[in-house]
Amino acid sequence: MSKRTMQRDQIELHQRGMKNTKQRNMVYHVLKQSESPLTADDIFSELQRQSCHISLSTVYRVLELFTDRGLIIKTTLLLQNKAVYEFINKDQTHYLICMHCHRNIPIEYCPVHEIEEDLVRKTQFKIIGHRLDIYGFCPECQKKMDKE
Amino acid sequence: MSKRTMQRDQIELHQRGMKNTKQRNMVYHVLKQSESPLTADDIFSELQRQSCHISLSTVYRVLELFTDRGLIIKTTLLLQNKAVYEFINKDQTHYLICMHCHRNIPIEYCPVHEIEEDLVRKTQFKIIGHRLDIYGFCPECQKKMDKE
């Protein structure tokens, strides 16, 4: 990781009122470099792989901090009992999920932007992200269930 | 619970290819009578309160079954590490959630219906419900965080 990158992150953490520590930077980077949401344990393992020392409890504590500061969001995947974390961005991908086989299909179009402006005006919230899951049955499972 | 109600539920369970058991009916009714999503333990406790015997593992097993059959959905509340279950309905309420104080504000308008028809055509899914959470900071927390 370059010195310049390091410095940029320090500024980002400080701006949000967080102390800058080695561990926080490590977690930050693992999340930043991932394309998909990660569990606490994913992050812990990846850091071990990189020979970076951190304790699992610290990973959890850092994730909680980042979540409270609105840097990342914590959600869960359907049918998994563990939390996943990812950077918040305004163009979150959404999913169509089959309730039976639990297949996930990404949805391109996002209908949320249209109502955002209106919500901001009404609630004074500062909106930083959102999540949309649509539930149903895929064609295959519909067939399977009809047979039963 | 009236005999007529009992019978209606039996038909509903059978139609979806499920055996009708005392325990399934009990869980079904607790969910049906609740306005808000419930955890497995909520359901277990409510049934104990009613002096209805059921084991907690059975509650979990019934909830999993109902989920796979598309009767209910399993989701999680922000910042809680346990699943909640509720009947699926097409007019799910959505929430605006403050990342800092975890306050939930219900949103009236739902932007999902508009894209549903299009999704069905493209994917052949049978859509039965959806969930939308919007993340942000409430006005109070924005102020608090500026001061820090």
Add this chain to the structure above:
DNA sequence: AATGTAAATGCGAATCATTCGCATTTAGTA
């Protein structure tokens, strides 16, 4: 640059939601 202090971390134990194995019971059918 050295110091002081509140905050952050590491470690292991504790907690709590959820799942599993297996013996027993039950729903639905013949």
Add this chain to the structure above:
DNA sequence: TACTAAATGCGAATGATTCGCATTTACATT
């Protein structure tokens, strides 16, 4: 009424997450 596969109860096991406390660290101040 009897049969059989499926459902349940119970308690133990699992696995994610949190907590307590001793140690270390960031960073503001001298």
